[in-house]
Amino acid sequence: MAIPSFVDAATLTVAGGNGGHGCASIHREKFKPLGGPDGGNGGNGGSVILRVEPGLTTLVEYHRQSQRRAQNGQPGKGDHANGANGDDVVLAVPDGTVVRDADTGETLADLVGAEAEVVVAAGGRGGLGNAALASSTRKAPGFALLGEEGEARRVTLELKVLADVGLVGFPSAGKSSLIAAISRARPKIADYPFTTLVPNLGVVVAGDVTFTVADVPGLIEGASEGRGLGHDFLRHIERCLAIVHVIDCATYEPGRDPLTDLDIIEAELAAHGGLEDRPRMVALNKVDVTDAAELADIVRPELEARGLPTFLVSTKTGEGLRALTFAMADEVARRRAEAPKPEPARIVIRPAPVAGGPEFTIRKQGDGEGGFVWRVRGDKPERWVRQTDFNNGEAVGYLADRFARLGIEDALLAEGARAGDAVAIGEGEHPVVFDFAPQVEIGAELLSRRGEDQRLFDERESVKRRRKLDAEYHAAKEAERLTRMASEGYSADKGASEEGEDD
Structure with a gap:
């Protein structure tokens, strides 16, 4: 099965790197075998980060490879050597990507704007070595702390195209032809339904206003419930400032007319929800056909009576396109002026709230018959x-x-x-x-006491042996001296008496 080139939704399994273990080590050197603890700390594990890449337009990379893991932190070593931190994994996503937790459905981030990023899997913290655990009461810890495991989770990525104007309508209504006629976009155009399988973006310049137009794949009745392709692409118009209905006035399908088509598409937009505040315009397309031009003239008063700006256009001859593009530009400029000015990007650190209660809870589980546990x-x-x-x-x-x-x-x-x-x-x-x-x-x-190494206070065996040999040596010397004095006719008592007479 071929992998599509455009993917706007993907499920990603991410895992942060594990923290490195701390090291339990005792400094040793000549004549100083117990020089104190010198175990280093373990390095922190790397994190998995999603970051907006402005030039990216698809999530196909994560459709091909859906599992990403950051590097583990390195363990600490002796001589106060800390382990290296694991490298972060930075994943590029398109502008407008919504990140949700796949298990809970919680929205983690809405990544809009260049360099916007979010940490989706934090790395584990490294464990402390015994040098960091030493204190005045624990002079030589014989242990170190283990590194923590990195965070692991499943996230869903959904791309919502960032466009100022969204073109909606039935299949083969001429949306792709319209975006090709007013911009440099070159989408696939053919005379059969559902030619467009992916949203197309085009940049339009009208006077001093430059805006983007999105061609959303064709909608049909029941699109909000999953029929056709509309269910997969309705979300791409959620960020649009305005919506343009492209209506085919030259269709020969039975039961189709411009007003019915408009009502069906509006019902699908209402079922999708969240688009009620978007201003609407109507483009009655294919007026280069005689019957279509007559039909457009008939329904235009009805559409304008509903408060919908209506334009008769032909993507083949270019009729009405200039008026339509300038009307879209005016609406986009008005909406941009009404929107609050974006604040400059800045790093905000929001620590987790500290609960007022205890730092732990105790609950008795089980019953008296089968045993219980706290x-x-x-x-x-x-x-x-x-x-x-x-x-x-x-x-x-x-x-x-x-x-x-x-x-x-x-x-x-x-x-x-x-x-x-x-x-x-x-x-x-x-x-x-x-x-x-x-x-x-x-x-x-x-x-x-717990945490102290008794070897630092006990006399070493080598010292005991050396002192024993020294005592035996001095005892032998003393015995040799006494033997020599005895052989010369002296005794210890006689020597002491002679010394007393001399005094």
Whole structure:
């Protein structure tokens, strides 16, 4: 199956890079094997960013490749070497792209204007190394924090063409011929319905006003419900400042007339919604045909009585095109003048609102027969769990200290939790489950306080051996001295008495 060259909707699976793990390292050098912690931090993962590229007009690139992932952050190393941050992935999208969450339908961004961008998948933060975790009470941490996983989600991209005037009408009404006659656009033109399969854009200059015109593929009755091609392209006129009905006055299809065609198209626009405030104009096309010119003269008073500016045009002879283009230019200029002036682009940092309540919630799940569990939820505790290496007892002890400082232990006791109860902390269906042990340290069995390395305070074995050898050496020297004195007829007591007589 051939991939179309124009794609105005795509579903994209994106994932930010994972953060690098922190490093647990002890500085070592000659005669100083325990020089303190020197593990570096892990690098942050890269993010996936959507950015407007003014020259781009299609989303076909994401139709071909629908999965994008940013680079992971590098782990930290010893000697205070931090890991490198992962590179961001910047995806170019056309101007006018609407970004929505594919699962919830929430609108994430409406990208309008050059360089407009949005982060759709943030990278994970890197974990801290043991050098960053050291403190006055934890002088040599034997652990480091793990990097967080990057954000992953599915997003839908919808392109809404940015045009000032939208041409709507039945198939073969002459919309493509009209846009070709008033601009340099060269869309495909043929004498069969649904010739136009993609929206065409043309730039029109009328006096001092330059504006763009969009040729929307033909609409039929029921287009808002999915019939024909109109359902896929109705959104392309949502950004238009004005709408021009192109009506075929030379059609030979039974049951067709200009007023009926207009009513059907207006019903479809109303069903689509959001277009009630757009000014309308009517272009009665193909008046170069005798019967069509007579019909246009008959219906023109009725259309003007409805308050619709009406123009008799012929894309073949050029009749009425100048008046139509200048009328469109006047309407576009008026709408632009009424629109509020755009503010200069600036970076606005909006931190997430801080909730006034506690930073975690506790809920008892289950019943007495099948057992129960205390479920703890909150951004901080869940993030701390993801950062913890549960194969390291000291890291688990550090996590318990963080929970205690946050007040989770006291809150569990207040809720009625007892020692040995199951406590689940973490997001999703597979949280980490602990056995509640109040006032009991959970860390590794260390002789020193949790977080301290007893090796920094204990005497090393090499020092003990050297001191033992020194003591044996001095004892042997002392024994040799006493033996020599004894062989010379001296004793320690005699020597002491002689010294006393001399005094």
